[in-house]
Amino acid sequence: MKKTFICLLLTFVLTPLLWAQTASVHVTITNTSSSTCLFVRTERAFMSDFLKKGDTELALNNHKTATYTIQITKPEFITFYCDSSSTREGKYLHYSFFISPGDDLDFKADFARKDFGITVAGKGNNNNQPLRRTFFSAGFEQFNKDTLPNRMIAAINDTAKRIGNTFKTYVEQYRPSAAFIKYMQNNIDYYATQKFYNLKENNKFAIEDAYYRNIAKWRHVTDSLFSRTKLDNADALPAPNYRSLIRYFLLRQKEALWRESTADSVAFFKEWYNANVTEGRKAFMDDRSNLLQEKIINRYFTGDVAEYLYGNLLDDALAEANPTNIVAIFNRLKQKYPNSIYINWFSPSVENVIKKSNNSLSNQMVFAKDNGTQLNTLKDIQELAKGKTVLLDMWGTWCGPCRKEMENNSDALKEHFKNKGLDYFYIANYDLKNETTWKKLIAYFKLTGTHVLANEKLSDDIMEKTKGRGYPTYIIIKKDGSYELSKAGYPMDRGVLIKQLEEALAIKN
Secondary structure: OOOHHHHHHHHHHHHHHHHHEEEEEEEEEEOOOEEEEEEEEEOOOOOOOOOOOOOEEOOOOOOOEEEEEEOOOOEEEEEEEEEOOOOOOEEEEEEEEEOOOOOEEEEEEEOOOOOHHHHEEEEHHHHOOOHHHHHOOOHHHHHOOOOHHHHHHHHHHHHHHHHHHHHHHHHHOOOOOOOHHHHHHHHOHHHHHHHHHHHHHHHHHOOOHHHHHHHHHHHHHHHHHHHHHHOHHHHHOHHHHHHHHHHHHHHHHHHHHHHHHOOOOHHHHHHHHHOHHHHHHHHHHOOOOOHHHHHHHHOOHHHHHHHHHHHHHHHHHHHOOOOHHHHHHHHHHHHHHHHHHHHHHHHHHHHHHHHHHHOOOOOOEEEHHHHHHOOEOOOOOOHHOOOOOOEEEEEEEOOOHHHHHHHHHHHHHHHHOOOEEEEEEEOOOOOOOOHHHHEEEHOOOOOOOOEEEOOOOHHHHHHHHHHHOOOOOEEEEEOOOOOEEEOOOOOOOOOHHHHHHHHHHHHOO
């Protein structure tokens, strides 16, 4: 009995490995000074690709060749990227491959030739000829800031029709595999929906007043497209256009719900939180991102598609150092999808979240009187910093880049300036209703220093006087009360900031 169990267990573990086959792409790139190229496995890459599970960077040898080899059990899309120079200035090449188990492709491109002179030979070449590049058409920037959808959707539909006709020509000419035809047809089917939805959602921020004035017309086009293409479609999951669409839908639907929460609070909190406004708003304000996205996933998606979006949710949250509800969401993923590849992918990162969530506030985390809510001007902050050299961090609990910069740089900066007389001020902006989350994140990131929960007057005054342009903004306050913006940019060049702080510390009283 024991031997039988072991045999069954080994069969379960080894079967995927036995079915896996090697697939290779040999690349030769001419007239480039770049020393590397990049392959991205589309089915593994999320919006942020926090763990870089989709990325493989390969070194080009002296002959500008390289070989990319993977083990796969089914066909998938892979994208190749290369620059014409090591400085990433000049031409830029990307090429989408459709790779099947056993494929052995030879890909050649020349940056000096028109259209890069691309040739593809070897096993699987019938699925990967240059004519395929026209299936992934981009563009449409000329319709940015259009206040009505007419021109945009007309151009997208015309392009979708052209792509469809080119696809028919491709099938007749190269006789690709049945798998290629199925996967590519799904990609083409979702082309117009994905392209219009992404463009429309980006465009609305540039034309906000006009967009909402004409929202019925924008919605009519959107609804028409979604009526032709299923939003929840596991068969289409391998298609890059479909994956892009559902990832973007998750993000933009979250933002739409933020708006709904104030437009019709009673209906919103009853529908999404099964609660009255008071109880629902508290749950909503405690987590306007992670938990809300999980609600969207469970509302609109099922099966493999929902599992994929759970992975995308975790990936984005970890990329933005947003720990709120991540452990609970990860546990629900494990319960719903016990065999999910994402369990192994994200377990180490979630364990780190658990560890940091056990941090507590310390007496080195000092809160200004009344949490600083009565401070109104930069001058008030200068008074608190009088006689000190201070690194002032303008951040917010809602700000992904702020949290990520803290995670990446806070400990290293404090270790470098340990016992050197540098003080730290953290001013949380637009967070007056988020005091609980504010204090949790202070403990989570071990933000030793002085903390202020800013009112709007203080935020506006500091940003106006320092010429800060967004969050996070770092400001150095010197012993004499003068100040300057960080020159470290975003993402932070820590070395630049360290040099700037050392110069400030060197100033005598």
